[in-house]
Amino acid sequence: MYQENVVLLEKYIDHMVARNKSPKTIKTFRSILNKFIKYIGDKDLKDINIQDIDGFLAFLRRNGYSPKSIYTAAVALKRFLEYHEIIEPLKNFEYPRRPSTLPRFLTYEEVYKMIDVAERIRDKLIIMLLYTTGIRVSELVNIKIMDINFEKNSIRVYGKGGKEREVFFSRHVKPLLKKIIRRRHPTEYLFKSRGDKHISYVTVERIVRKIALKAGIYKKVTPHILRHSFATHALMKGMNLREIQELLGHASLKNTQIYAHIVRRKLYEDYSKIWD
Secondary structure: OHHHHHHHHHHHHHHHHHOOOOHHHHHHHHHHHHHHHHHHOOOOHHHOOHHHHHHHHHHHHHOOOOHHHHHHHHHHHHHHHHHOOOOHHHOOOOOOOOOOOOOOOOOHHHHHHHHHHOOOHHHHHHHHHHHHHOOOHHHHHOOEHHHEEOOOOEEEEEOHHHOEEEEEOOOOOHHHHHHHOOOOOOOOEOOEOOOOOEOOHHHHHHHHHHHHHHOOOOOOOOHHHHHHHHHHHHHHOOOOHHHHHHHHOOOOHHHHOHHHHHHHHHHHHHHHHHHO
16 A cells, blocks of 8 residues: 555656646655655555644654644645545644744845855856845756846746746846856856756755855855845835735735835834934
């Protein structure tokens, strides 16, 4: 029965691939669902109940998973079971409470220090693109030279579900882009790895972390924190939420509104420095 459950998992993974889910999401869901299949052992997936689901989520909690990771696991399980029309155990299902945390972001000074200390053109360009466009790391690594429009100072990127959108780059980014793509074929990835492949997400994360440490920033810095920094700073400088939503590729304005909370908190902190 274990092997039959594995087959059902692979069919669901095929479904995710066919729906253009991001490789990172697919990898996360596969890992979670693999653990669940091992957790239920030889039990037929069609025979599981709400106790099996709750027991698995409790098992993750006892093994050090964060509330955010447990919420992600619950989402993965629910979608997996719904895809295979296993509805009975979901009748009394409730999502775990989702932790409400504001996104972390860097100060202007921290970002520009990172740009200054990056020695390689490739690394400097990675930091500048992540920060000045707000694109996701998955969108960054998939940029091809033909996606860049120097007349409009724009880049065509493909977001979640393969949705296409246009983002813009600043005049400071333009010379670096021109330098890195000199005498290269339009169909090549902007950030190449070996052969015809693009660099991996892990490579980008490693580059960002290394440059942050070099800049004397010892808190956690990831590509996604640079995306948060873009949105927060854009709002602080006067862009409206609808514009930021469009540039970030958010399907719902609700996802973008969290940055308004960050700006209000920052406003109060600045107020307190003067008046408290």
